[in-house]
Amino acid sequence: MDSLAKKGLQKYLVQLQKHPLRTKAITAAVLSAISDIVAQKITGIKKLQMRRLLLKVLFGFAYLGPFGHFLHLLLDKLFKGKKDTTIVAKKVVIEQVTSSPWNNLLFMIYYGLVIESRPWIQVKSNIKKEYPKVQYTSWTFWPVVGWINHQYVPLQFRVIFHSIVACCWGIFLNLRARSMALKKA
Numbered sequence: 001m002d003s004l005a006k007k008g009l010q011k012y013l014v015q016l017q018k019h020p021l022r023t024k025a026i027t028a029a030v031l032s033a034i035s036d037i038v039a040q041k042i043t044g045i046k047k048l049q050m051r052r053l054l055l056k057v058l059f060g061f062a063y064l065g066p067f068g069h070f071l072h073l074l075l076d077k078l079f080k081g082k083k084d085t086t087i088v089a090k091k092v093v094i095e096q097v098t099s100s101p102w103n104n105l106l107f108m109i110y111y112g113l114v115i116e117s118r119p120w121i122q123v124k125s126n127i128k129k130e131y132p133k134v135q136y137t138s139w140t141f142w143p144v145v146g147w148i149n150h151q152y153v154p155l156q157f158r159v160i161f162h163s164i165v166a167c168c169w170g171i172f173l174n175l176r177a178r179s180m181a182l183k184k185a
Contacts, residue, residue, distance in 0.1 A: 016156060024159045025065030031163045032060030035170030043175060055115045056170075063106070064166065068159035071099055076155050083151060092146040100142055104134050107173055134173065141169070 016023045036056040040048060075094065079087045108131060112123030145165050153161045 016160075020156065021066060021069050024069045024163070025061045027160055028065030028068070028163045028166075029057045029061035031167040032056045032064065032170060035167040039171045039175055042171070052115050059107075059110055060163075064103075064163065065159065067099070067103070068162055071095070072155060072158045072162075075150075088147060088150045091150045092143050095146050096139060096143055100138050101135055104138055104173070105131060108134065111173070137172070138169075 012023070033053060033056065036053050037048065040052070075091050079091060105127070108127050109123060112118045112126060113120065118126075145162070149158050149161050
């Protein structure tokens with residue numbers, strides 16, 4: 001079993017090196033699926049909602065993986081790969097004032113409009129009410145993750161590390177979105 005896991009990891013690392021964007025997109029899709037399955041089970045959904053799951057996989061594949069890939073390349077290019085404390089702090093601040101608010105807002109819009117097929121007026125109302133709480137929670141959690149990521153994780157693994165942590169964050173966002181939907185019902 002140990003050698004099977006080792007071989008799988010080696011094959012994954014080869015794909016990550018040869019096809020970084022594709023590998024990160026697929027990884028984000030798989031982790032989005034895991035996140036949604038766990039969130040569905042935690043919220044007591046008996047039968048897996050396949051449409052919802054597939055739409056979450058699509059979001060991970062088409063947006064989360066590629067966005068993270070290019071964001072980390074850009075930050076590394078802007079700061080020439082440096083990892084001193086000041087540079088890491090700047091990367092974290094840039095991430096938290098740009099991509100963090102954008103990603104949370106986009107997820108809430110996507111979840112409401114696409115996944116739950118709610119009308120824009122209802123999605124907008126829910127965002128006005130819930131977005132500040134989600135973003136505040138994000139700012140208490142993600143800066144630590146960003147610091148660890150930029151300080152200790154090599155560039156080629158940053159999106160992977162971020163995606164693994166985002167799997168747990170996705171469960172939180174799913175539960176938050178689900179509680180918003182239950183309040184409306």
